[in-house]
Amino acid sequence: MTVVGVIGSQWGDEGKGKVVDILAEEAEMVVRYQGGNNAGHTLVVNGKKAIFHLIPSGILREGTECVLASGLVIDLRVLVEELDKLQESGVLEKASLTLSEKAHVILPHHLMLDKLREQSKSGSVPVGSTLRGIGPCYEDKIGRRGIRIGDLYKPEILKEILSATLEYWRPMLEGRGETVPAVDDVIAQIMPLAERVKTYVKDTVGFVQEALKADKPVLLEGAQGVMLDIDHGTYPFVTSSNTISGAACAGIGMGPTKVNEVVAIVKAYLTRVGSGPFPTELDDENGQFMRDKGHEYGSTTGRPRRCGWFDAVVAKRVNEINGSTQMAITKLDVLTGLKELKICVAYKLDGEEIDTIPMHGLERVVPVYKTMAGWDEDITGATSLADLPQNARNYLDELVRLCECPICLVSVGPDRDHTFILNNPFK
């Protein structure tokens, strides 16, 4: 039996959707377990693009059981939109999907609160959130006043919790000139959506445990990236869930002893969308080159992504936190055409060289770079390491050395076919 976690290792958008789609060929089950529709996971199959915000990226592999586990926060409108699209394209009827009864529900007041926070009207630091209500929904969850999917089918419980939750937020919302949504209106709004998804609602813990007992290959699909983790990321400029590999166990309801492989998804350079420190950020023509060539615009919000050189200080620490067993390097093709490539190997903070991520002061560190020669050859058709120019191989060798982790897969273009596997984690 193999259970493989696929985890974003930087600030998100590393290419998790693509890698999950590739590895899902071997998996019988794909499980998402944290975050919500702040994620945007892109798959390109035979030139056709699909972006999923909630549905696991294994959905296009016929016969794969896709699970939305309890650690997620679910905006039912978005889930229903994705289901409708899959229905139109004929994928849904062949797909298997289950939704945890314990996942929390994103409600209208969460969207209102997210917006107020970003306008600094609530005493919180604006972080450039995706405005999808993710943070406020997790706040209600941790505050023990959240609505779970299973509550939607118990009208009395639903009304009681929702009334109490809205009362909790009333002073804050009204204090900022907002109208608190009426309980009955919210219920009227969400119940048709709840009915639409009812057929998928299950005790997903039992469902996943059955798959594990049956020795099925299972893939765990992370969202966001470790540098956006609520504990280990660049706090407070982070998302509101744990995004590290360990979070899969909590978000699904399974023991850490069951996870066999952790594949860190590592972009060959760096991007970040939203605010917060980014030591290797480039405000020059090299950054613009990466943005243009890599189409670095958010899959969820369309915002231009900030771009920069690869940061090995981040990648090495992230591999330690994740217990990464392998790395999947993505978007190597984007670097083609750059004369020189830089890799950050340490930071200078107040004149002193450090090789760890400081709790304070990351916004003012000066990167210490190692410079490597670039390459000009088109590599999108590469099917093995031997097809890559020597300088591209040197770059990958350096990443392995600095990040202290072997490479299992290299992605050289957006399509499913633009990939070669060195060591399949399912075998």
Ligand code: GDP
């Ligand atoms: P995710 O959130 O980690 O799933 O990543 P996104 O889908 O948000 O962003 C990755 C983007 O890069 C998508 O548009 C992918 O189609 C694209 N992509 C993935 N791998 C490669 C690659 O190796 N080369 C190129 N050029 N594009 C890639």
Ligand code: IMO
């Ligand atoms: P995927 O799964 C990149 C960022 C937002 C913001 C911060 C908090 O596609 O990699 P939130 O809406 O979560 O409260 O926003 O986190 N962010 C992401 N950045 N990729 C993502 O997901 C992200 N999900 C959240 O831009 O800075």
Ligand code: MG
């Ligand atoms: Mg994304």
